[in-house]
Amino acid sequence: MSETEVPPETRHSSYRPADRVRGPIVTHPFPLGPARPPAGPARTPAHSAQRCEGTGACALACPTQAIDVKGKGRGSSFRLDLGRCVFCRACVEVCPTGALQARPDFELAVTDLRDLIVMHGSPRGSVAPSVPERMRAETQERVRRLFGGSLALREVDAGSCNGCEVEVSALAWPNYDLERLGIHLVASPRHADGLLVTGPVTVNMRLALEKTFRATPEPKLVIAVGACGISGGPFRGSPEVLGGVASVLPVDVWVPGCPPRPEALLYGIWLALGRVEQRLRRGELPDGERTAPARKA
Amino acid sequence: MKEIPYEGDEASVAAVALPAIRPVPTAADEGKWARNLGLKDPTGEAARGPWTGEVPRGSWRSVALSLRPVLQHRLATLWGEDARDRVRVHALWLGGSGTRGVHLYASLPEGSLELPTLSPEVAPALYFEREVAEMFGVEFAGSPDTRPLLLHHRHRAPPMRGEGAAPEADRSRFDFAPVEGEGVYEIPVGPVHAGVIEPGHFRFQALGEQILDLEVRLGYTHKGTERLWQGRDPQKGVLLAESISGDHSVAGAVAYASAVEGALETPSLPAPVEAARGLLLETERIAFLLGDVSGIVLDVGYAAGAAQANVLRDRAYRLLESLTGSRLGRGTVRVGGLSRPLPTLVPGKIARELQELARGTEELLDHVQGVSSIMDRLRGTGTVPLAVADALGMVGPAARASGADRDVRRDRPYGAYRNEEVRVARQDAGDVEARLRVKVEEVREASRLAQAFLKRGALGGAVSVDGGVPSVSGERFGLGIVESPRGEFLFAVSIDHGSLQRVHVREPSFLNWPAIEYAVRENIVPDFPLCNKSLNLSYSGFDR
Structure with missing residues (x-):
């Protein structure tokens, strides 16, 4: 087909884009409103x-x-x-x-790794106490002042299986619409306020991850995503992986999951911004209402 | 496409009624060829598996090269195995519908780990051989490319031999094939890309807007997964199989589970379990392919259409979640069955949702093909002719868009597909448009199949297993081959006294990656994302 030729079926098309793209609002209110409960068996x-x-x-x-x-x-x-x-x-x-x-x-994201440990009984080598409330509040206040509730994030796949990428991409779908919250997934670390890092950090991605971090201007946040990003997940112990983002970068927020569902990621990003309270403390979730109340930016 | 001469011996030629144009070798041809070579003829459950036998390394090349024209089998995978004082190199050749395939191996004693290369004649052998070379220290004599494939660092010893060595600090050089001439320039891209995608490095050689050549360097997501499996309990290995390519976790889990079940000679699973696996596989396919549709439409700048595809895609993931609790369907498939029965939802409701997904996808295609500015970008872009697809041994929707008639669900039916006819989608053009059309058609077929599996009792009732895998004595081998949304997903598993001894996985992208280097030639740089999205190659599946 020559470059100027129009495909035959399009010649007399009475196509009007607006007719086709209209539909009901599909965006879920979370985190501005309550979350949809996850479907199917709880996990x-x-x-x-x-x-x-x-x-x-x-x-x-x-x-x-x-x-x-x-x-x-x-x-x-x-x-x-x-x-x-x-x-x-x-x-x-x-x-x-x-x-x-x-x-x-699913609101399991934490700013302190120790809050991910559920511990009952008193085994030897118990965890150190988590960061005092006062310090948490100070850090959050500082982050709020710096980023003003808005955030530009660069995603880095440091060896993930691509499962986390499905859920991170989903944040941009109309259903989750990250941008309505003032959060953007940007194309370059130079445009970013922080990195969203997935994967167990392979030996082969280490340099690229370090360079991407260095290319991100200060001040910057790092969010480690998924079991791999936190601990190496299924790949922990392989000599070809370093076993989590913290082996290379300072991590501010940890988002558990394999992969974390989009709402869990939204919660984690908001936690990084100090716009929501951390729910999980020393491995325990408060009973009662499911969703943490959002804070003003 | 080029005619492949039929060079069978006269007796076998006489045994088949040869069609005038292109003789398609049958299972009988295959059997005759294999018996001539003295390959084993297993009985019972194992008779579904391939013809198997050892080849003296002196005949490795001649057997392979005679096999191709006679049986028209393609090299599906080639892998190494550490057998203490020797390395075995295995090659699996698969043919068309009804044939069993041929599994050949050669034993290389320590101290002379050498085998003649197949890659000058058999294109897909090159990546396989490069991997076996770096992982096992085998030298493929006469190989045209001896650069490392997945390892970016030096290791003291080949990582898959003995205890295996960890990577050392110094980085090995990688020389890209240069193109020279006035005005020719290089564009290096990655490993960190601009979108939310996996890491890999693309080295373009361009003249103006036109791509002269592309070379892809992968390995960035190499996690040493095959090594991690070794010595593990087969049941716990499912998680790694789900994490080969997380965007089709269910296909990985089912392929792995069937390989282990084959090795353990598990009797056929109950029909509802097979139906449940089928339902999950097809629902996953819908979600996955909708992502491709969305990506193609987005990469020509049509955000509204992409958004629409993504809304549908989220519904498909929601459906998977309501069946398994995981949006990607993880943690449900187990060796020997399922971790628990699928919830007893109302089948009618799920069927309606499946219909809606198919209808929505077709409406979107209908709409997209009415927009000339989109179609103009898709048509004639990133063309892979059938001859190239066949030579590379491509699989999946990408191969079918080039006219290759290949689908595991029909050619080597497994599980619930044994009782369900699969209509294989095909296009001839081999361009981005053809790939889009094949994918939309496959969404429709997946929806139909999923509904059929619902009728076969996929919901509720399915028997579950609680962790245990029967412990069997001796060394067992099993193959698991599943049609994932990317195509033929293959596991070869050896089990020794109940624990995993060697797991080899060949994700479909391993065969399809070279196609992108071909597809982009003479295209313009801005069309690269289209070629990339429409082929949708897995980095993690390649690197593991």
């Missing part, structure tokens, strides 16, 4: 110390060694790292006592 593990009998079945079933059970019976201790968890429910399915239940929660 976030929650542990009840009262019901746990320390059988250790969960630890054996976990494909990422996110669970550690020490001792047997009522006196045992239980440790779950949501930063390694891939939310596959294997632990919930094998738990003989019902101590592990699946919940639909």
Whole structure:
């Protein structure tokens, strides 16, 4: 076909774009309003110390060694790292006592890695206390002042399986419409206020990730996405991966998931901006209402 | 396309009624060829698997080169295996519908890890050989390209041999093929790209707006996944299979699970379990292909159309989520079945949603083909002729858009597809438009198949397994081949006394990547994203 020739079916088209693109509003209000509850079986593990009998079945079933059970019976201790968890429910399915239940929660992002650890009983080598409230508040206040509630983010795939990319791209779809919140996914680190990093950081991506970070002007935020970004996830232990974003960059916010659903990412980005309260503290979520109240920018 | 001469011995030529134009070798031809070579003829459940046998390394090349013209099989994959004092190199050749395939291997003793190359005649062999060379230290004598493929760093020892070595700090050089001449310039792109996409490096050689040549360098997302599998419990290996290409996790999980089930000689799964897997596979296909439709439309600058495709895509992910709890359908497929039955939702509602997704996609295509400024960009862009697609051994919708008649669901039916006819979409033009049309047609077919699987009892009732995999003695081998949204997704698994001994995975993109280097030639630089999106190649699937 020559360059000037018009395809035959388009010659007498009475096409009017507006007719075709009109439709109902599909954008979900979250985080400005309540979130849609996730559909289907819940996947976030929650542990009840009262019901746990320390059988250790969960630890054996976990494909990422996110669970550690020490001792047997009522006196045992239980440790779950949501930063390694891939939310596959294997632990919930094998738990003989019902101590592990699946919940639909997704607002799991934290600013302190230690808040991702669920710990019951008192095993040796317990976690240090998380950052004091006062320091958190100060940091958030500073971030709010710097970025004014708006943020330009550069996404970097540091060796992800492309699962996280599906969900990060989804943020730009009409359903989640990131831009309505003043948050933009930009094409260059030079235009960015921060990096959204996925993947376990492969040896082969290390240099590119470091260069991208250096190319991002100060002040800047780093958000580590997914089990891989936090701990290396399924690839932890491979000599070809460094095992998470923090092995190379200073991380401000951690967003668990495999991959985190778009709402979980939105929550994490808002947490980075200090526009929402962190819900998960020392591995525990508050009961009651599902969605954290949004704060004024 | 170029005629491939039929060089069978006279007896086998006489055994088939040869059509006048292009003889298509049958399963009988294959059997005769294989028996002549002395290959094993397994019985029982294993009889569905390929003809298998060892080839002396002196005949590695001659057997491969005679196999191609006689059987018209293509090289589906080639991989190495560490057998302590030796390295085995395996090659799997697959043919058309009804044939079983041929699995050949050569044993190379320590101290002389050498094998003649196949790549001058068999194009797809090149990437495979480069990988086996760097991972196992095998030298492919006569190879035209000995640069590393996935490793960017030096390792003290080949990473897949023995204990395996970790990467060392010094970076190895990579020389791109230069193009010289007045006004010719290079455009380096990546590994960090402008969009939300995976990392890889593209080196363009351009003259003005025109691309003279493109060379792709991958390996940035190499995670040593095949090594991670070794020694693991097969059930826990599912997660890694889901993480080969996360955008088709279900296909990875099903292909891996079927390979392990084959190795363990698991009896056929109950029909509802197969139907449930089929339903998940086809729903995933719809979501995936809608992403391609959206990407193609977006890359010609038509944001409204892309938005519409994405709205549909989110509905498809929501549907997967309501079936599995995960938007990407992860954590549901297990070796031996499913981790739990799919929820007992109202089948009618799901069927309606599947119909809506297909209808919406077709409406979008209908609309897009009425916009001349879009069609002008798609038509004649990024053309891959059938001869090239065949020579590269391409698979999936990208191959079918070039006229290749190839679909695992029909040619080597597995699970629920054994009882369901699959209508294979095809186009001849091989350009971006053809790929768009094939993909839209495949959304429609996926919707139809998913509805058929619903009727076969995919919801509820399906038996689940609770973690355990039967422990079997001795060394077992299994193949799992599934038609993922990108095409033929292949796992070859060896199990030794109940734990994984060697897992080789060949994601469809491994075969399709070279096509982009061909497709962009003589196109203009701004059309590169279109070629890229329409082929939708997986970086992580290639690098692993």
